[in-house]
Amino acid sequence: MTESHHPSSPEIAARAQALRREIDEHNYRYHVLDAPTIPDAQYDRLLRELEAIEAAHPEWVTDDSPTRRVGARPVGGFATVRHELPMLSLANAFSDGEVHEFVRRIGERLAAADAASLTFSVEPKFDGLAVSLRYEQGQFVRGATRGDGESGEDVTANLRTIRAIPMRLRGDDVPDVLEVRGEVYMPRAAFESYNERARASGGKIKPMVNPRNGAAGSLRQLDPAITAQRPLAFYAYAVGVVAFAPGAGALPPAHSQLLAQLRQWGFPVSPLVAVARGGDGCLDYFRRIGAQRDQLPFDIDGVVYKLDDLGLQRELGFVGRTPRWAIAHKFPAQEQTTVVEDIVVNIGRSGAATPTARLAPVFVGGVTVSNATLHNADQVARLDVRIGDTVIVRRAGDVIPEVVAVVREQRPQAATPWVMPAHCPVCGAHIEREQGEVVARCIGGLSCAAQRVQAIFHFASRRAMDIDGLGEKIIEGLSDFGHVRSVADLYRLTLDDLLEMKRLADERKPAAAEAGSTTPEPAKGGKVATRWAENLIESIARSRRTTLARLLYSLGIAHVGESTAKALANWFGQLDLLRHAPWPILKAVPDVGDEVARAIDHFFAEAGNQRVLDALLAGGIVITDAHPPSPALAAALTVDNTLAAMAIARITPRRAAQIGEGCGSLAMAFAIDADVLRARGVPDDAIAALHAVAEHAPGRALIARCDAAIDAIVASAPASAGASAPLDGKTFVLTGTLAALSREAATAELEALGAKVAGSVSKKTDAVIAGDAAGSKLDKARALGIAIWDETQLLQLLSEHGRA
């Protein structure tokens, strides 16, 4: 429209009509062909132009205009619609055998010579909401939910808001009446972003439990304006009533062709539909779709096989409301409902009290689940899970089951909110929760049997001391019968100790053995038990030779995991230097800050822990990789002893420089009078900080200990670094499965060359080494433009430097 020329009414009306056609066309290209030809912004411009015209000329608005997708809000509930042809329900198959049986039955009834050659139209079974859409003379007139199959709810206004549903059929040969059946669903991405916003809203918007509930809830909104904001989509998969004008046309003879026809009429049909031959073809399809399931942009709960020939379908007919010619082959459910029988508290090695839901066993995602963690009290409160509640349990792409939501309608009257118990169920000590922390902890420490067992279990674990065959049950036995109180006791165990423990443990639970347990437990005191005990003793003996990093990690010091243990071992080199280092010294190690340094200091300050360490050494532990402390550590510490003083007085580097300028060194600063310092230009707050330490006896003692520790470290450190490691400062990330090396071996090789192997990709990563079936890390590397190597390149790098 130009500014000078005022278009006549007929011109504008024509423009409006053209816009409607164009917008419909773009909807079709986007939703049905999945091949948009204009950017979203341009689409929006067209829509706005049409809206403007219609606002100026309401008399031209047509019922099927794309602007009319959001209609008026219905009063009260939804009207009930009776389906002229009932909407079917399908029989289910859960195994290959049931599918073969289904095909065999059809072959038999049709007296087909060769059931294996029957063809089926096969398609994914969407996890959404089935609806029926009615078109008269090509216009969308009504849509209803499936309901009970006989009648559903009239959700026409809401269905209009779904762009994937055409308001008008395309083409000329359209039937007088057409009912299309299909599934309204919510794409996963839309579900995720909706929940993202819900979380960001801080509770104002309630997150959806899953895409299916999201779709169902959205479609049942009384206000179509709300539905319009929910990103719903639609796939057509069948027809109901179809009536052509006399002589005007007919449906094709096969279901697969019917789907093609629906696509031509303007309906989205899943691109995954296919044709399969015989039971084996169907099962091939099932596996192919199953393999893609996690990658699909929408949820499916199985696949559907329909005998392709519509004539044969008619011949077979129905049993009740389910057709003989179709079956749904379901994947193992990823979500199930079950009942929370109890909520118990588990105590971890750090005393963390973790609530766990004891569930009535339920088959989810291929395994029977009877436990699910609830993480912490906050999570329990968020979900408001109570004993006796019916809950939805999921086992998503991950392995670990989780409680997704509570089904409020099925809550027993008597159920009360769950609260974290005040006392440890194992040792009776208080359970306390630090201000601002999420986890509650049993404060019993090692006097709590649970924490003792967990501590020993951790000590023996593969990445720690690697004692093969020392499992939780055995440790419990050894602990209960007094053979092992601390990890050091493991190295004093005798064959007799183990055999006696086994005997006592077996006596304690004879009932279980008599209850017809299938595992024969004979020869308890005999050869088998002896052999077991010998193996365990041998495993323990083997573990004596270890590395400093492993030993440190084994101790279970708070905040000291594998990585920190390695850093400490590399920098200090020797246990003796480390076990007496005050925390300001520990802070010199990269990635060790106040919190971690204090935790280590605190651990070694416990006389009991030092005794255990001595006992371990007395028990024959040998550190095979002891070496002098790193020159870098010595260098960091000798900068005028400033490090320790800075840490204690919380003096920042900038301030330390100011003080240093004023009096030569920080150490000197402690000896100089406040007035003199002030006269030399040292700021008052710096002086106050120095004094706080100097006048505080523990502070002075700490500085003295730091001095001693620094002397010891400097004395034993080599003068300077030799040739630096070839890959010093490089960071790698491993992903996927490597063929020649295990992931652990590859890590060890790279670290031997001085490289760091990180767990996740960031912009600091130098290269990502991708093995087979690499996952999200690879995508992230691509997004960040990080070098991606294959295994060959890794092996080449290693051999260049004389490894592997």
Place this chain on the structure above:
DNA sequence: ATACCTCGAGTTCG
């Protein structure tokens, strides 16, 4: 102070 980036700890079933 703030915004990453890492690390640690807990977790289920066969």
Place this chain on the structure above:
DNA sequence: CTCGAGGTAT
């Protein structure tokens, strides 16, 4: 794997 929280760079 996922969350929480510690460490460090900005």
